[in-house]
Amino acid sequence: MMTSLELHDIQAYVMQDYPDMMYSRYIMLRVDHGPSAKQWLNHKVDDIAIATPGGVVDPHQKTFLNIAFTSMGLIALGMHLDNVNAFSREFREGMTAAHRQRLLGDVDGGAPEQWNWGSEQSNAASLHVLLLAFGKNEEICLQYVQELKLDYEQNGLFEIKYIDGRTLENNKEHFGFRDGISQPIILGSGQPGLAETMVQPGEFILGYHNEYNVLPQSPLIQVDQGDQNLLAADAGGSGKKDLGRNGTYLVIRDLEQHVDKFWNYMNNKTQNEDGTINVDESIKLSAKMMGRWPSGAPVTIYPYSDPGIFIDDNNFGYSHQDKEGSKCPFGAHVRRANPRDNFEDLSPKESLKLSRRHRIIRRARLYGEPIIGSPINYTYTGAVGLLFNCFNADISRQFEFIQYAWANVSKIKQLYNDPDPIIGAKELLDAGVEQNFTIQDEPVNRTIKGLERFVTVKGGAYFFFPSISALRYLASIK
């Protein structure tokens, strides 16, 4: 059954990652004066980028704007608590709830107390609204931001922090790998894609059926306020109005990347007998951990060396091509985060079904010095990192599940002590516990010992990413 999506009501960033927008600024705002802020929102809705059929973008468009809210933000806008409580628990509690820290592995240096933003200790109480402004280049973006600023500052909104992000050459992230290649395609979005990557809209957009063929939990209006005529009825037939429809949840994680530590580790583990760097072997080890070469080519298809060209090869599986993990190790980042047709010992069909129930739409922008790391290029000044964004309809079953069950847990397949080497390793270990990376091999598997943590979470929050009509509704709250 093909559902048609109400694209004109969906913010564009869910559907496309603005590949030509090389510069962006994420602006965190506090609502100081609700009524003016709502007035501002009401006229700003017209500037919000909306999805287009097939994700086709006007090539002349130089800037894009999107907007998201925390639960504190909804309260600050005057939303009744009973209506806020209709949102999912994860969103209401936020990323830093004690129990959630354990699941997400946000401990030690990555504990919320150490964060730059999004935690109680930094700015959670005043983080209400997030503006996502994109521009073709730095100059265009910042000029656009200047215009925005003049407007919102006069309308009861106060800027508490911003983070500038870039898109680097060939879409690489700081470790040096091409990023964001494998994405799910929403059925009914009109976007082309492989059959295995097609996923029901309800996994990413509220108000539609998901991969269980039921409606995801969506915030329904419980207490009458605002102009409810702006909202569609609950597709579940409760008779209530659905504030969530055509909206979704946006997860943002500020991931500091220790590029120096990353390449030093790879270099040390693979160095020549005389102690010099073995560039090829160092890259090979890092590719085994990533599951893709720096060019983005999957090690499953190119097991020996990097073909070096950007072909975005995503048409592969593991069950026929690499069941034993001899090409792409079981513990590799991309194999864990998307097990495709080979999850644990399930059949290809069952695996794909299960994988589809734990997909996210990923977006990324890079901050700090624009370094693209390699075995011989890993020095830089200041912090560098990746502003990880993802869209999902059920934060618990999608983002949190992937981060916990597939990245942090060290027991994928028959592994014992192997967390995801890129995003799951711990900084401090309990006594007697090892942290390794295993390369499946013959006659015996090889253990790469003493895995270090190359990524530290430095901020993050869960946001509601409303539909256009929900934005109008929010502005209508008295």
Next chain:
Amino acid sequence: MPHQNPITIIVPVRQDKVVELRTVLNQIKQDLLNKKNEDFERIGTIHYARWVIIDDKDEEGNPDHENVKLIFSSNFDGTKEDQIKSLCVEAQNTLDSIYSHCIGYPAINERTIENRYNYLLLRNIPASSFYRGSPNRSLVQILNENKLRDFLRKELDSRSWLAQGPQVVQKALQEAVKATAEFKWAQTPFEMPKVNWPGMILLGILILICFPLIIILILIIQFIYERNDPYFTKTRSELNEKKMLDLETYEDLQYQNQFTQLVVMKAGAVRLFTFKLLMLFSRTLIKFKFVEGKLMGIPTIHFARWVLFDNNKRVLFFSNFDGSWQQYLGDFIDKSGWGLTGIFSNTTNFPKTKFLFFGGAYDEEHFLAWSRDTELQTQVWYNAYPKLSIKNVNNNSRIRSLLFKHLSDKKAQDFLNLL
């Protein structure tokens, strides 16, 4: 052959002692977390244990604590008599500190090992169905086999095996184990439990023969009962906030978690009959088929159990599992939705089911909310091997069972792949 068994002991709590009992249990919980209470380790046969308080409607304005009960549940090696006896001998102080708050426990100056033993034995309730993720293995064996695996892995890491045949590597590992006195036990053979296919075929034939009756039963349930039964309609957001917080506070402290659930049977003989039939069915499948570490395809459960009690009016479900609640419940929906639906559609306030096996657990959001809503807070939980997944446990046994076998080159490679 070592046999793992469950026990469920339900006793009434003294009305005036409920609050004190909670304090005592909370202290034991903290002591276990801080490794200050080693009673269970000392007994040496307990895989998992827990205490749970039920029927304390304290929060709903019943400060009188009437009819409150305390449940002890454990999974152990040996008979239930062995289990109770070792508790009475080795964990006497802990037992006394808890059960002195319960009705009928011997008075302080009259306590003997024997009357404690009789008190507990008399109040045990048999399980309706019981699943083991690692059949035929004692706690000692599970712990030892993990040491063996770590030892073998260290051997492999200690040098390069480049260009060596798998049989050569296997031989080298055998020699290393033989040279280590600690692993003398590993040379005695152990056979992994296998699926009983003749039994499965018999079961299949039996089901085929009874098929018309089963269909009639399903139709009766659908048209006379299910269409009119009230069902669960809440979402996770609508659950009691405090309860959710209480549950989550003690979740994911370790890699393993536990789940205790209490549900009420729907009224009537048809429902009880259907439930008992499904319990018989699950017992048979567990015996014949689910002997390799998976319960209906779910690869993360160490032990699970259904207990019908209270004059067949209520059902308790206990499990010990790997990973998070979301992962566990997701597995249930993905892999055994029909089985759970069949069982729980006979209990009140389950998400809407159709034809006994459909709807229910497949109604994802409502099923998740129902699971949380019927979940109980567990006051004390003990696990003997918190760092091992059930997959690890079985993989360790597989390694041990193959280590000293004569294997072809290909089989020897398969063996090495396990390490």
